[in-house]
Amino acid sequence: MAIPVFSMSCFKLPRGLCQAINSMLRSFWWGSKDGKRKTCWVSWETMCSPKFNGGMGFRDIELFNIAMLSRQAWRILQNPEALSSRILKATYYPATDFLDAPLGSHPSQVWRAIAEGRDAMKQGLIRQIGTGEGTHAWNQNWLPRDHMLRPLACLNVDPPMRVSDFIDATMAKWSTELLSEWFIPMDVEVIRSIPLSTRSMEDRWAWHYDKNGVLTVRSMYRLLVQTKRHREDWLEGRSAPSDSVGESKAWRRLWAAKVTPKIHVFL
Structure with missing residues (x-):
């Protein structure tokens, strides 16, 4: 999971590549051993849910990619006098500010990626x-x-x-x-x-979603995961848990229990 992090911080990975990386992770976790196929106890979407929501905390590669790009957009917003910020402004938005900058007719892969991260960043x-x-x-x-x-x-x-x-x-x-x-x-x-x-x-x-007012990849990724989950619940007509806060506390207590890791995973 650490190998593509540098690329994800600079470029928007194609969806097919994200699915291929997810497939490699699934194969490692659910794949065969000694010619025998392992049992898939729960769906991969559940495995990718945060631990406080009952999942294993595996990253959704596509959402994590956007979170990394949002961090780059945050740096440009906070440091407009940096060399990279001034180059991007002179090239793509000389007459407007960063948040209102258009994509343009011939954007580079770097600018296209930063613009997508910026649009996601606007949520918070x-x-x-x-x-x-x-x-x-x-x-x-x-x-x-x-x-x-x-x-x-x-x-x-x-x-x-x-x-x-x-x-x-x-x-x-x-x-x-x-x-x-x-x-x-x-x-x-x-x-x-x-x-x-x-x-x-x-x-x-x-x-907004950090007490220090600073965008972090962790807080951005958590916002994207929650937004995706709420969207899927709305599309499928599912209602949110009546006591989501209490449920999260229960999962946190489970992961904080002083038992071996395989007991955590099994529970």
Whole structure:
């Protein structure tokens, strides 16, 4: 599983190659031994589920590839003055910023891969509010919650466009009257929970699914796995477990048990 990691961090592997790597992993785990075929106790999709969801934690090669590329996109977003970032900007998006850059008519394999990682990264990007002047109130993610990172609806026409328009700069707090006028109560509650700094700080991008605000391959991969799982449940009409948190804790306790690895695997 470690051999293709370097290539996956730079290029988007073809789906057929990802399936071939998965086939090699399956053959090692479920393949024959001494001419006798091993028993496939559960599906390979279950084996690739995270350990806290009842799986073995094997990587989905295609999703892990996208997670690696998202990390590269994060570096470009956070370090626009780096040499590689400036070369890509001069070549592919000289008149716009990285998040809005088009793929172009003749993209290289590297730029095509980074663009796909960037599009996946957008699922968890969020603006950390400073002055609010650099954040669009309706078209950018800035609400710290898991299901929807931007306002759900606007109550009136011709609303203010910038987050700073809803901040009382003299008091460094949210304007309750303006929030109630333009946002639904569900959004108002979340907005009022966002702390504001008394110092003049610019808004910046952060990663919502990590407490440090930094995108890691692990957090990105976990988001992609959960998104895929929810999509498959929705397509097949399956409902989510009523106590998913409790179920995850139970699996974590199982893997933390002080027994031999083969007992862990069997359970």
